[in-house]
Amino acid sequence: MEQFQYIETDLVVRLSHGDEAAFAAVYELYSRRIYYFAYRFLKNKEQSEEIVSESFLNLWVNREKLDASYPIGPYLYTMARRQTLNVLRSIATSKAAQEKLWLWFNEAHNETEEAILVADLERFSEESIIKLPQQQQQVFRLSRRDGLSYDEIAERLDISRNTVKNHLVRAVKTLRVQLSRSHLSIFLLIAFLLQKK
Structure with missing residues (x-):
């Protein structure tokens, strides 16, 4: 984790x-990530490749x-999101179509952005996650990696929904402490994940 941060800082x-x-x-x-995002x-294909080119330019x-x-990742995703939205807006011709498009894009973007953030969190914090107590690890992974709801996790683990929530809150608090010396982006990711449910 620290090695990746050092390499990325050096690259920047x-x-x-x-x-x-x-x-x-x-x-x-x-x-490649920016391409699939777009x-x-x-x-x-061509428009997505253009988004990649524009983002890196x-x-x-x-x-x-x-x-x-x-x-640098969030910076690139922000640029790609703006450019993608501009392309989508140019496609929509009527005001109603634009409004519909805006609602759809925000919904779809939130799902995609969450997937990206979760992937980044997993990459940066896997070492901290494996230090969590076993049940907290399990709940955290089912929620954040597998995308299960509190109810689905409760059913799978045969525990109450409230217990699931408590485990998840404790896991996130523990990760925040363990990652206190890490990149600022980790705090933003954890804050985002804490607000999910």
Whole structure:
């Protein structure tokens, strides 16, 4: 986990100074994810590839403004989201279609963003998760990795819904303490996950 953060911080510093090799490494790390993010909404290969190109062009143009203390992934996803939304808006011709599109996009984006955030949280915090008590680990994984609701977890583990909630709240609090020296993004991810239910 720390090694990944060190590598990403190093890449951001080098990129901000115009290092093309660092830019290529960031592209290798995130381009496929950005492509699938855009494709989930656009269902169009060329448009999704264009979103990737625009996102990375934007990243290169604004490289000097990058802050090495923040991860680069959320920055790229934010740019990709804006560009994807602009493409979708240009497709919608009537006001009603635009309103419908906006509602659908926000719903779909929240699901996709949550999946991305959960994936990032798992990557950064797996070592902390395995330190949790066994039942907290199990509840946390069923909720955040498998996407089960409190009721589904309660039924599967043969415990009450309230017990599920308590285990999840305790797990998130423990992770917050264990990750207190980690990247700021981890706190944002945990806060997001805590608000989910």
